[in-house]
Amino acid sequence: MSEDRVRKVYAIERGTVIDHIPSPRALKVVEILGVKQEGILTIGINFKSEKLGRKDIVKVENLKLTESVTNRLALVAPTATINIIENGKVVEKRKITVPEEFRGLLRCPNPNCITNREKVTTIFIREGQPPRFTVRCRFCERLYFHPEELLV
Amino acid sequence: MEFHNRSVISIRDFCRDELEFILNKAQEVKQGRWPDALKGKTLATLFFEPSTRTRLSFEAAMVAMGGRVIGFADSAVSSTKKGESLADTIRTVTGYCDVIVLRHSIEGAARWAADVASVPVINAGDGANQHPTQTMLDLFTIREETGRLDNLRVGMLGDLKHGRTVHSLAKALSFFDVKQVFISPLSLRMPEHLLEELRGQDASFEEIEDISQLSQPLDVLYVTRIQKERFDDFQEYEKVAGSYRLDREAIKRLGPECRIMHPLPRVDEISTDVDSTAGAIYFRQAHNGVPVRQALLGLVTGSIK
Numbered sequence: 063m064s065e066d067r068v069r070k071v072y073a074i075e076r077g078t079v080i081d082h083i084p085s086p087r088a089l090k091v092v093e094i095l096g097v098k099q100e101g102i103l104t105i106g107i108n109f110k111s112e113k114l115g116r117k118d119i120v121k122v123e124n125l126k127l128t129e130s131v132t133n134r135l136a137l138v139a140p141t142a143t144i145n146i147i148e149n150g151k152v153v154e155k156r157k158i159t160v161p162e163e164f165r166g167l168l169r170c171p172n173p174n175c176i177t178n179r180e181k182v183t184t185i186f187i188r189e190g191q192p193p194r195f196t197v198r199c200r201f202c203e204r205l206y207f208h209p210e211e212l213l214v
Numbered sequence: 215m216e217f218h219n220r221s222v223i224s225i226r227d228f229c230r231d232e233l234e235f236i237l238n239k240a241q242e243v244k245q246g247r248w249p250d251a252l253k254g255k256t257l258a259t260l261f262f263e264p265s266t267r268t269r270l271s272f273e274a275a276m277v278a279m280g281g282r283v284i285g286f287a288d289s290a291v292s293s294t295k296k297g298e299s300l301a302d303t304i305r306t307v308t309g310y311c312d313v314i315v316l317r318h319s320i321e322g323a324a325r326w327a328a329d330v331a332s333v334p335v336i337n338a339g340d341g342a343n344q345h346p347t348q349t350m351l352d353l354f355t356i357r358e359e360t361g362r363l364d365n366l367r368v369g370m371l372g373d374l375k376h377g378r379t380v381h382s383l384a385k386a387l388s389f390f391d392v393k394q395v396f397i398s399p400l401s402l403r404m405p406e407h408l409l410e411e412l413r414g415q416d417a418s419f420e421e422i423e424d425i426s427q428l429s430q431p432l433d434v435l436y437v438t439r440i441q442k443e444r445f446d447d448f449q450e451y452e453k454v455a456g457s458y459r460l461d462r463e464a465i466k467r468l469g470p471e472c473r474i475m476h477p478l479p480r481v482d483e484i485s486t487d488v489d490s491t492a493g494a495i496y497f498r499q500a501h502n503g504v505p506v507r508q509a510l511l512g513l514v515t516g517s518i519k
Contacts (some may be wrong), residue, residue: 107345176322
Protein backbone atom coordinates (compact mmCIF):
# COMPACT_ATOMS: atom_id res chain seq x y z
CA MET A 63 0.00 0.00 0.00
CA SER A 64 1.46 3.37 -0.97
CA GLU A 65 2.14 5.93 1.73
CA ASP A 66 -0.41 8.21 0.10
CA ARG A 67 -3.10 5.53 0.34
CA VAL A 68 -2.34 4.87 4.01
CA ARG A 69 -2.63 8.56 4.77
CA LYS A 70 -6.00 8.73 3.02
CA VAL A 71 -7.44 5.88 5.00
CA TYR A 72 -6.41 7.19 8.39
CA ALA A 73 -6.48 10.93 7.85
CA ILE A 74 -8.10 13.18 5.29
CA GLU A 75 -6.93 16.44 3.75
CA ARG A 76 -10.34 17.97 3.35
CA GLY A 77 -13.77 16.78 4.35
CA THR A 78 -15.77 15.75 7.40
CA VAL A 79 -15.10 13.40 10.29
CA ILE A 80 -18.09 12.28 12.29
CA ASP A 81 -16.90 11.04 15.65
CA HIS A 82 -18.65 9.64 18.76
CA ILE A 83 -21.29 7.75 16.83
CA PRO A 84 -22.96 5.26 19.19
CA SER A 85 -21.77 1.82 18.07
CA PRO A 86 -22.81 0.10 15.80
CA ARG A 87 -24.63 2.89 13.96
CA ALA A 88 -21.84 3.86 11.54
CA LEU A 89 -23.57 2.17 8.62
CA LYS A 90 -26.80 4.00 9.40
CA VAL A 91 -24.85 7.26 9.35
CA VAL A 92 -23.36 6.38 5.97
CA GLU A 93 -26.83 5.59 4.67
CA ILE A 94 -28.03 9.04 5.76
CA LEU A 95 -25.00 10.77 4.25
CA GLY A 96 -25.89 9.08 0.98
CA VAL A 97 -22.29 9.54 -0.13
CA LYS A 98 -21.73 8.89 -3.79
CA GLN A 99 -18.76 10.52 -5.47
CA GLU A 100 -17.25 12.83 -2.90
CA GLY A 101 -14.14 10.75 -2.31
CA ILE A 102 -12.85 8.09 -0.03
CA LEU A 103 -15.14 7.00 2.76
CA THR A 104 -13.68 5.42 5.90
CA ILE A 105 -15.78 3.59 8.42
CA GLY A 106 -14.45 2.63 11.83
CA ILE A 107 -16.59 0.48 14.06
CA ASN A 108 -16.20 -0.47 17.71
CA PHE A 109 -13.49 1.87 18.97
CA LYS A 110 -13.10 2.17 22.72
CA SER A 111 -14.63 5.37 24.06
CA GLU A 112 -14.59 6.81 27.58
CA LYS A 113 -17.88 8.62 26.98
CA LEU A 114 -19.83 5.92 25.15
CA GLY A 115 -18.12 2.65 25.96
CA ARG A 116 -17.92 1.84 22.25
CA LYS A 117 -18.06 4.29 19.39
CA ASP A 118 -17.93 4.41 15.62
CA ILE A 119 -16.24 6.96 13.37
CA VAL A 120 -17.04 7.91 9.79
CA LYS A 121 -14.67 9.99 7.65
CA VAL A 122 -15.69 11.34 4.28
CA GLU A 123 -13.46 13.23 1.89
CA ASN A 124 -14.72 16.46 0.34
CA LEU A 125 -18.09 16.33 2.06
CA LYS A 126 -19.94 19.29 3.54
CA LEU A 127 -22.98 18.53 5.64
CA THR A 128 -26.28 20.22 4.84
CA GLU A 129 -28.73 21.17 7.60
CA SER A 130 -31.19 18.52 6.50
CA VAL A 131 -28.52 15.81 6.71
CA THR A 132 -27.34 17.07 10.13
CA ASN A 133 -30.92 16.89 11.42
CA ARG A 134 -31.17 13.30 10.22
CA LEU A 135 -27.86 12.46 11.84
CA ALA A 136 -29.17 13.91 15.11
CA LEU A 137 -31.76 11.13 15.14
CA VAL A 138 -29.36 8.18 14.79
CA ALA A 139 -26.28 9.69 16.40
CA PRO A 140 -27.28 12.43 18.84
CA THR A 141 -23.93 12.07 20.66
CA ALA A 142 -21.88 12.65 17.52
CA THR A 143 -19.28 15.36 17.07
CA ILE A 144 -18.54 16.85 13.67
CA ASN A 145 -15.02 17.81 12.65
CA ILE A 146 -14.47 19.84 9.51
CA ILE A 147 -11.06 19.22 8.00
CA GLU A 148 -9.22 21.65 5.71
CA ASN A 149 -5.61 21.14 4.59
CA GLY A 150 -5.34 18.15 6.89
CA LYS A 151 -6.29 20.14 9.98
CA VAL A 152 -9.44 20.40 12.05
CA VAL A 153 -10.79 23.90 11.34
CA GLU A 154 -14.12 23.46 13.06
CA LYS A 155 -15.35 21.07 15.73
CA ARG A 156 -18.95 21.04 16.87
CA LYS A 157 -21.44 18.80 18.58
CA ILE A 158 -24.59 17.76 16.78
CA THR A 159 -27.52 19.93 17.75
CA VAL A 160 -30.75 18.00 18.00
CA PRO A 161 -33.46 20.33 16.70
CA GLU A 162 -36.64 20.98 18.69
CA GLU A 163 -38.77 19.90 15.77
CA PHE A 164 -38.27 17.73 12.70
CA ARG A 165 -40.07 18.87 9.55
CA GLY A 166 -40.65 16.47 6.70
CA LEU A 167 -37.91 14.10 7.89
CA LEU A 168 -39.98 11.44 9.61
CA ARG A 169 -43.05 9.44 8.74
CA CYS A 170 -45.78 8.87 11.31
CA PRO A 171 -46.43 5.11 11.66
CA ASN A 172 -50.03 5.72 12.75
CA PRO A 173 -52.11 4.77 9.69
CA ASN A 174 -54.99 6.90 10.98
CA CYS A 175 -52.84 10.04 11.25
CA ILE A 176 -53.82 12.89 8.91
CA THR A 177 -50.23 12.97 7.58
CA ASN A 178 -50.88 9.55 6.01
CA ARG A 179 -54.26 10.59 4.60
CA GLU A 180 -53.70 14.04 3.09
CA LYS A 181 -50.76 15.93 1.65
CA VAL A 182 -49.38 17.26 4.92
CA THR A 183 -45.71 17.89 5.77
CA THR A 184 -44.97 15.86 8.89
CA ILE A 185 -43.82 17.72 11.99
CA PHE A 186 -42.45 15.92 15.04
CA ILE A 187 -41.74 17.73 18.29
CA ARG A 188 -38.78 16.64 20.40
CA GLU A 189 -39.52 15.80 24.04
CA GLY A 190 -36.73 15.38 26.56
CA GLN A 191 -33.09 16.39 26.51
CA PRO A 192 -30.67 14.81 24.02
CA PRO A 193 -29.07 12.37 23.71
CA ARG A 194 -32.14 10.63 25.23
CA PHE A 195 -35.30 11.98 23.71
CA THR A 196 -38.60 10.95 22.22
CA VAL A 197 -40.63 12.61 19.47
CA ARG A 198 -44.34 13.38 19.34
CA CYS A 199 -46.29 13.75 16.10
CA ARG A 200 -47.66 17.31 16.05
CA PHE A 201 -50.84 16.05 14.39
CA CYS A 202 -51.99 12.76 15.95
CA GLU A 203 -49.90 13.49 19.11
CA ARG A 204 -48.60 9.94 19.41
CA LEU A 205 -45.31 9.59 21.23
CA TYR A 206 -42.46 7.59 19.70
CA PHE A 207 -39.53 6.24 21.66
CA HIS A 208 -37.30 5.34 18.67
CA PRO A 209 -37.32 8.38 16.38
CA GLU A 210 -34.60 6.92 14.15
CA GLU A 211 -37.02 4.19 13.06
CA LEU A 212 -39.36 6.82 11.59
CA LEU A 213 -36.84 8.24 9.11
CA VAL A 214 -38.31 8.58 5.63
CA MET B 215 -54.96 36.46 28.47
CA GLU B 216 -55.57 36.50 24.71
CA PHE B 217 -57.78 33.84 23.16
CA HIS B 218 -59.08 35.79 20.15
CA ASN B 219 -58.50 33.76 16.94
CA ARG B 220 -56.85 30.95 18.89
CA SER B 221 -57.80 27.40 17.92
CA VAL B 222 -58.66 24.84 20.59
CA ILE B 223 -57.08 21.60 19.39
CA SER B 224 -55.53 19.75 22.31
CA ILE B 225 -55.43 19.96 26.08
CA ARG B 226 -51.63 19.92 25.67
CA ASP B 227 -51.79 23.45 24.25
CA PHE B 228 -53.05 24.88 27.54
CA CYS B 229 -51.39 25.63 30.86
CA ARG B 230 -53.05 25.69 34.27
CA ASP B 231 -53.68 29.46 34.25
CA GLU B 232 -55.35 29.32 30.85
CA LEU B 233 -57.58 26.43 31.87
CA GLU B 234 -58.64 28.27 35.02
CA PHE B 235 -59.31 31.43 32.99
CA ILE B 236 -61.61 29.47 30.64
CA LEU B 237 -63.43 27.89 33.60
CA ASN B 238 -63.91 31.33 35.17
CA LYS B 239 -65.43 32.63 31.93
CA ALA B 240 -67.72 29.58 31.76
CA GLN B 241 -68.81 30.38 35.31
CA GLU B 242 -69.61 33.97 34.29
CA VAL B 243 -71.58 32.69 31.30
CA LYS B 244 -73.53 30.33 33.54
CA GLN B 245 -74.34 33.26 35.83
CA GLY B 246 -75.76 35.14 32.84
CA ARG B 247 -73.00 37.73 32.49
CA TRP B 248 -72.57 37.48 28.70
CA PRO B 249 -76.03 37.53 27.13
CA ASP B 250 -76.07 37.80 23.33
CA ALA B 251 -72.28 37.92 23.22
CA LEU B 252 -72.28 35.86 19.99
CA LYS B 253 -74.86 37.97 18.17
CA GLY B 254 -73.95 38.31 14.49
CA LYS B 255 -71.46 35.44 14.67
CA THR B 256 -71.77 32.25 12.64
CA LEU B 257 -70.55 28.84 13.73
CA ALA B 258 -69.92 26.05 11.21
CA THR B 259 -70.27 22.60 12.74
CA LEU B 260 -68.50 20.07 10.52
CA PHE B 261 -69.26 16.63 11.91
CA PHE B 262 -67.67 14.02 9.68
CA GLU B 263 -68.50 11.51 12.40
CA PRO B 264 -71.77 11.21 14.27
CA SER B 265 -72.18 12.75 17.73
CA THR B 266 -75.20 13.74 19.78
CA ARG B 267 -74.12 15.54 22.92
CA THR B 268 -71.13 17.39 21.53
CA ARG B 269 -72.83 18.73 18.41
CA LEU B 270 -76.08 19.64 20.13
CA SER B 271 -74.33 21.36 23.01
CA PHE B 272 -72.19 23.44 20.63
CA GLU B 273 -75.30 24.41 18.68
CA ALA B 274 -77.21 25.16 21.88
CA ALA B 275 -74.26 27.25 23.10
CA MET B 276 -74.21 29.32 19.90
CA VAL B 277 -77.97 29.86 19.78
CA ALA B 278 -78.20 30.69 23.49
CA MET B 279 -75.88 33.65 22.94
CA GLY B 280 -77.60 34.96 19.83
CA GLY B 281 -75.35 33.33 17.21
CA ARG B 282 -76.20 31.32 14.09
CA VAL B 283 -75.22 27.78 13.14
CA ILE B 284 -74.54 26.22 9.74
CA GLY B 285 -73.06 22.81 9.03
CA PHE B 286 -73.62 19.11 8.61
CA ALA B 287 -73.86 16.12 10.92
CA ASP B 288 -72.90 13.39 8.49
CA SER B 289 -70.01 13.28 6.02
CA ALA B 290 -72.28 11.55 3.49
CA VAL B 291 -73.91 14.92 2.79
CA SER B 292 -70.62 16.83 2.42
CA SER B 293 -68.34 17.05 -0.63
CA THR B 294 -65.99 14.58 1.03
CA LYS B 295 -68.09 11.93 -0.60
CA LYS B 296 -67.13 13.40 -3.97
CA GLY B 297 -63.49 13.04 -2.97
CA GLU B 298 -62.78 16.56 -1.70
CA SER B 299 -59.83 16.83 0.69
CA LEU B 300 -60.37 18.05 4.24
CA ALA B 301 -58.04 20.98 3.53
CA ASP B 302 -60.20 22.16 0.62
CA THR B 303 -63.43 21.77 2.62
CA ILE B 304 -61.91 23.89 5.40
CA ARG B 305 -60.53 26.54 3.00
CA THR B 306 -64.04 26.91 1.60
CA VAL B 307 -66.03 26.88 4.82
CA THR B 308 -63.63 29.35 6.43
CA GLY B 309 -65.22 32.02 4.21
CA TYR B 310 -68.74 31.28 5.50
CA CYS B 311 -68.27 31.57 9.24
CA ASP B 312 -66.47 33.08 12.24
CA VAL B 313 -65.53 29.80 13.92
CA ILE B 314 -65.42 26.11 12.98
CA VAL B 315 -66.17 23.12 15.20
CA LEU B 316 -64.80 19.93 13.69
CA ARG B 317 -65.25 16.26 14.49
CA HIS B 318 -63.36 13.79 12.34
CA SER B 319 -62.34 10.14 12.58
CA ILE B 320 -58.78 10.87 11.43
CA GLU B 321 -56.28 11.80 14.16
CA GLY B 322 -54.68 15.20 13.68
CA ALA B 323 -57.52 16.37 11.41
CA ALA B 324 -58.31 19.32 13.68
CA ARG B 325 -54.67 20.47 13.90
CA TRP B 326 -54.43 20.33 10.11
CA ALA B 327 -57.73 22.18 9.72
CA ALA B 328 -56.47 24.92 12.05
CA ASP B 329 -53.31 25.22 9.93
CA VAL B 330 -55.31 25.94 6.76
CA ALA B 331 -58.30 27.85 8.20
CA SER B 332 -58.36 31.62 8.60
CA VAL B 333 -60.89 31.39 11.45
CA PRO B 334 -60.35 29.55 14.75
CA VAL B 335 -61.04 25.82 14.83
CA ILE B 336 -62.37 23.96 17.88
CA ASN B 337 -61.63 20.24 17.98
CA ALA B 338 -64.76 18.26 18.86
CA GLY B 339 -62.90 14.94 18.66
CA ASP B 340 -60.27 13.63 16.24
CA GLY B 341 -60.31 9.83 16.24
CA ALA B 342 -58.71 8.37 19.35
CA ASN B 343 -56.64 11.48 19.92
CA GLN B 344 -58.18 14.56 21.58
CA HIS B 345 -61.50 16.02 22.68
CA PRO B 346 -60.37 19.07 24.66
CA THR B 347 -63.77 20.66 25.29
CA GLN B 348 -64.90 17.44 27.03
CA THR B 349 -61.92 17.75 29.39
CA MET B 350 -62.71 21.41 30.04
CA LEU B 351 -66.32 20.62 30.93
CA ASP B 352 -65.08 17.77 33.15
CA LEU B 353 -62.78 20.17 35.00
CA PHE B 354 -65.58 22.72 35.23
CA THR B 355 -67.91 20.11 36.74
CA ILE B 356 -65.33 18.89 39.26
CA ARG B 357 -64.66 22.47 40.36
CA GLU B 358 -68.34 23.37 40.51
CA GLU B 359 -69.30 20.26 42.47
CA THR B 360 -66.39 20.12 44.91
CA GLY B 361 -65.55 23.83 45.01
CA ARG B 362 -61.90 23.28 44.06
CA LEU B 363 -59.36 21.71 41.70
CA ASP B 364 -56.59 21.22 44.25
CA ASN B 365 -56.34 18.89 47.19
CA LEU B 366 -58.60 16.27 45.58
CA ARG B 367 -58.59 12.50 45.15
CA VAL B 368 -59.93 11.58 41.73
CA GLY B 369 -60.44 7.98 40.62
CA MET B 370 -60.82 6.80 37.01
CA LEU B 371 -62.50 3.47 36.45
CA GLY B 372 -62.89 1.16 33.47
CA ASP B 373 -61.07 1.06 30.15
CA LEU B 374 -58.14 3.38 30.82
CA LYS B 375 -56.15 2.01 27.91
CA HIS B 376 -58.30 3.18 25.02
CA GLY B 377 -60.36 6.03 26.48
CA ARG B 378 -59.29 9.41 25.11
CA THR B 379 -61.39 11.26 27.74
CA VAL B 380 -59.46 9.73 30.65
CA HIS B 381 -56.08 10.29 28.95
CA SER B 382 -56.86 13.91 28.42
CA LEU B 383 -58.37 14.38 31.90
CA ALA B 384 -55.38 12.71 33.58
CA LYS B 385 -53.08 15.10 31.73
CA ALA B 386 -55.18 18.14 32.71
CA LEU B 387 -55.44 17.08 36.37
CA SER B 388 -51.67 16.76 36.52
CA PHE B 389 -51.52 20.58 36.44
CA PHE B 390 -53.34 20.63 39.79
CA ASP B 391 -52.66 19.19 43.23
CA VAL B 392 -54.75 16.08 42.61
CA LYS B 393 -54.06 12.50 43.64
CA GLN B 394 -55.25 10.29 40.77
CA VAL B 395 -56.24 6.68 41.31
CA PHE B 396 -56.40 4.56 38.14
CA ILE B 397 -58.70 1.57 38.58
CA SER B 398 -58.75 -0.95 35.75
CA PRO B 399 -58.07 -4.59 34.86
CA LEU B 400 -54.39 -5.17 34.06
CA SER B 401 -55.17 -5.56 30.37
CA LEU B 402 -56.80 -2.11 30.22
CA ARG B 403 -54.27 -0.06 32.24
CA MET B 404 -53.35 3.55 31.49
CA PRO B 405 -50.75 3.46 28.69
CA GLU B 406 -47.18 3.46 29.97
CA HIS B 407 -46.19 6.53 27.92
CA LEU B 408 -48.91 8.53 29.67
CA LEU B 409 -47.82 7.33 33.11
CA GLU B 410 -44.26 8.27 32.15
CA GLU B 411 -45.45 11.75 31.25
CA LEU B 412 -47.26 12.09 34.60
CA ARG B 413 -44.12 10.94 36.44
CA GLY B 414 -42.14 13.55 34.54
CA GLN B 415 -44.50 16.22 35.87
CA ASP B 416 -44.28 14.86 39.43
CA ALA B 417 -48.01 14.14 39.34
CA SER B 418 -49.28 11.94 42.13
CA PHE B 419 -51.06 8.74 41.11
CA GLU B 420 -51.55 5.07 41.97
CA GLU B 421 -52.90 2.10 40.06
CA ILE B 422 -55.25 -0.52 41.51
CA GLU B 423 -57.37 -3.25 39.96
CA ASP B 424 -60.56 -2.95 41.93
CA ILE B 425 -62.49 -0.39 43.99
CA SER B 426 -62.27 -2.77 46.96
CA GLN B 427 -58.54 -1.93 47.04
CA LEU B 428 -59.18 1.79 47.65
CA SER B 429 -57.17 2.88 50.67
CA GLN B 430 -58.96 6.22 51.15
CA PRO B 431 -62.30 7.65 50.06
CA LEU B 432 -62.47 9.47 46.71
CA ASP B 433 -63.82 12.95 46.02
CA VAL B 434 -64.67 12.07 42.42
CA LEU B 435 -64.94 8.80 40.48
CA TYR B 436 -64.86 9.12 36.69
CA VAL B 437 -66.38 6.04 35.08
CA THR B 438 -65.79 4.94 31.49
CA ARG B 439 -67.29 2.14 29.50
CA ILE B 440 -65.51 -1.14 28.86
CA GLN B 441 -66.24 -1.90 25.22
CA LYS B 442 -67.12 -5.36 24.05
CA GLU B 443 -65.16 -4.99 20.82
CA ARG B 444 -61.89 -4.71 22.79
CA PHE B 445 -62.15 -8.38 23.80
CA ASP B 446 -61.60 -11.48 21.65
CA ASP B 447 -63.36 -13.66 24.16
CA PHE B 448 -66.96 -12.77 25.02
CA GLN B 449 -66.82 -14.66 28.33
CA GLU B 450 -63.73 -12.72 29.35
CA TYR B 451 -65.55 -9.47 28.52
CA GLU B 452 -68.55 -10.44 30.62
CA LYS B 453 -66.32 -11.28 33.57
CA VAL B 454 -64.29 -8.05 33.38
CA ALA B 455 -67.22 -5.73 32.61
CA GLY B 456 -69.26 -7.30 35.39
CA SER B 457 -66.66 -6.55 38.02
CA TYR B 458 -66.47 -2.87 36.97
CA ARG B 459 -70.20 -2.26 37.04
CA LEU B 460 -71.32 0.31 39.62
CA ASP B 461 -74.52 -0.16 41.58
CA ARG B 462 -75.82 1.17 44.90
CA GLU B 463 -73.92 -1.50 46.80
CA ALA B 464 -70.62 -0.78 45.06
CA ILE B 465 -70.74 2.99 45.54
CA LYS B 466 -70.72 2.52 49.34
CA ARG B 467 -67.03 1.66 48.96
CA LEU B 468 -66.22 5.04 47.40
CA GLY B 469 -66.87 7.20 50.44
CA PRO B 470 -69.92 9.25 51.41
CA GLU B 471 -68.92 12.41 49.55
CA CYS B 472 -67.84 10.81 46.27
CA ARG B 473 -69.31 12.32 43.08
CA ILE B 474 -69.71 9.98 40.14
CA MET B 475 -68.99 11.29 36.65
CA HIS B 476 -69.28 9.72 33.22
CA PRO B 477 -68.70 11.22 29.74
CA LEU B 478 -71.85 9.40 28.48
CA PRO B 479 -73.31 7.56 26.66
CA ARG B 480 -73.76 5.03 29.43
CA VAL B 481 -74.69 1.47 28.61
CA ASP B 482 -74.79 -0.62 31.77
CA GLU B 483 -71.57 0.31 33.59
CA ILE B 484 -73.56 2.46 36.03
CA SER B 485 -76.78 0.89 37.20
CA THR B 486 -79.81 3.22 36.89
CA ASP B 487 -80.50 2.85 40.61
CA VAL B 488 -77.40 5.02 41.17
CA ASP B 489 -78.97 7.94 39.23
CA SER B 490 -81.04 9.12 42.18
CA THR B 491 -78.13 9.11 44.66
CA ALA B 492 -76.60 12.42 45.75
CA GLY B 493 -73.25 11.63 44.15
CA ALA B 494 -74.59 10.96 40.64
CA ILE B 495 -73.66 14.12 38.73
CA TYR B 496 -73.21 12.78 35.18
CA PHE B 497 -76.25 14.50 33.71
CA ARG B 498 -75.30 17.84 35.29
CA GLN B 499 -71.83 17.20 33.84
CA ALA B 500 -73.33 16.81 30.34
CA HIS B 501 -75.35 20.02 30.80
CA ASN B 502 -72.17 21.92 31.69
CA GLY B 503 -71.06 21.32 28.11
CA VAL B 504 -73.17 24.32 27.12
CA PRO B 505 -71.67 27.11 29.30
CA VAL B 506 -68.13 25.81 28.78
CA ARG B 507 -68.60 25.79 24.99
CA GLN B 508 -70.31 29.19 25.14
CA ALA B 509 -67.25 30.57 26.91
CA LEU B 510 -64.88 29.01 24.37
CA LEU B 511 -66.89 30.22 21.36
CA GLY B 512 -66.99 33.69 22.90
CA LEU B 513 -63.28 33.75 23.69
CA VAL B 514 -61.99 32.55 20.31
CA THR B 515 -64.28 34.89 18.35
CA GLY B 516 -63.23 37.79 20.55
CA SER B 517 -66.80 38.29 21.84
CA ILE B 518 -65.89 37.43 25.44
CA LYS B 519 -62.80 38.96 26.98
